Amino acid sequence: MDRRIGIIGTGSMGSMLIRSFIRGGAAVPRQISAANRTPEARIAIAAETGIQEAANNRALAANADIIILCVRQPDVVPVMQEITEQLTSNKLLISVASDVPVSELEAHTPARVVRVIPSVTSEQLKGVSLIVFSEDTAPADREKVLSLFGAIGTPVVITESEMEAYTTLTSCAPAFFAAMVREFAAAATRMTGIPSNEAEHLARETFIGTGALLEVPHTSSADLISRVATPGGITEVGVHVISRDFPAVCDELFTATARKHASFRNGPSEE
Ligand SMILES: NC(=O)c1ccc[n+]([C@@H]2O[C@H](COP(=O)([O-])OP(=O)(O)OC[C@H]3O[C@@H](n4cnc5c(N)ncnc54)[C@H](OP(=O)(O)O)[C@@H]3O)[C@@H](O)[C@H]2O)c1
Structure with missing residues (x-):
């Protein structure tokens, strides 16, 4: 069965990823659900794309296999703490936030974690997504992440220490x-x-x-x-x-x- 994708944060990056995953054929709308701090942006992207709406972050995390955190840096840990009960070791967490390393994500959850820095160019299914896998991601996780981001551009796997310079070169x-x-x-x-x-x-x-x-x-x-x-x-x-x-x-x-x-x-x- 296709894994269910939950997006937390439907701002610029979250909405871009939802549109692009659908457009690039990485997922169909019924596979994707979204939650957002204020409902307006979530309602708008659901009406536009046909994805499912989650009432809150906990409900979203409970029903998703892959959770993509599309909130800004200061909101990452508070959101992870909010969904701590749902973020179990069988879940895959992808964070797109700048300047939150894999080690910090790992410190707050038993879930397998991946850091991705996408680019707005993915809206046109072009450009580069930078990916850092945590050591405990399984081959199936890696394959899934590469296929998701491969559908919306070119995924490039790098190390944490390379992330800042590569971000300037691609995402910025x-x-x-x-x-x-x-x-x-x-x-x-x-x-x-x-x-x-x-x-x-x-x-x-x-x-x-x-x-x-x-x-x-x-x-x-x-x-x-x-x-x-x-x-x-x-x-x-x-x-x-x-x-x-x-x-x-x-x-x-x-x-x-x-x-x-x-x-x-x-x-x-x-x-
Ligand atoms: N823009 C880029 O090209 C780019 C590229 C790569 C990575 N990034 C990184 O991606 C991250 C997100 O950037 P963005 O441009 O998408 O920011 P953004 O437009 O401000 O979106 C952040 C979203 O997170 C939501 N949010 C905040 N706290 C929340 C919570 N507790 N629960 C649920 N939703 C919450 C916000 O909801 P509200 O509607 O209430 O504000 C907003 O919709 C940043 O760390 C950024 O550095 C951005």
Whole structure:
């Protein structure tokens, strides 16, 4: 029998996963149930997708085989404590919260635990989900988690110590890429006078087209650069500017995000 999936927290991530699991064929609506602190978001996603609604977290956890915690970091342990009686060793708990390591999840439950950091790109069944398995997850658990997240993108199994840097590279990156498109378009407006709406539209369309080109198997970013930037041409001058000045921006980005992770790990005094 297909395992029953319970989602706690129907905010941005929880709702995205519900839609994507259904769209990607990982689960059918009747297999999925959801609970949320305030009922409105739960009612809305149930009406949209046809999933089951659970009256509260305990009822949800009692009736699910796989419980996916989609609450923010400070809410993870309180929710685990709330469902402690239902979170028995035969359950599989998946947490998507940033900065809550597997060891902390394990400390609060006998259930087998898995940490997953998905990406909003899974809404389009693309992108990467980062996965850290606890040592006591069975092969069947691992297979199930890989198949769930394989249906909505590319699952990549990593270690806990790799998680922070990999999160910056994948889960945070859609915001970085969107910010780059915004700045690129804004520069076009500042420097050339192209109206901002038009600049944003043209940059966006080109970014989407570039993504599609990069999807062609065996196409690396270096391949694409050499295809567009003919030696001695205009594009090559622009690529040179990026190669000269952009590494420092990216280095600073990784430094800043690592510092923020450390502040979550060690408390606000580290910031
Ligand atoms: N956004 C991303 O791209 C992304 C990617 C990977 C991982 N994450 C991580 O995923 C986690 C969730 O992020 P999010 O963007 O989905 O946050 P969010 O939109 O704020 O959603 C959190 C949800 O949890 C619900 N909730 C809070 N306490 C609860 C409780 N005691 N019982 C039941 N439901 C409860 C909230 O209910 P209310 O409706 O009452 O507020 C809300 O719907 C965060 O740790 C985030 O870092 C996010």
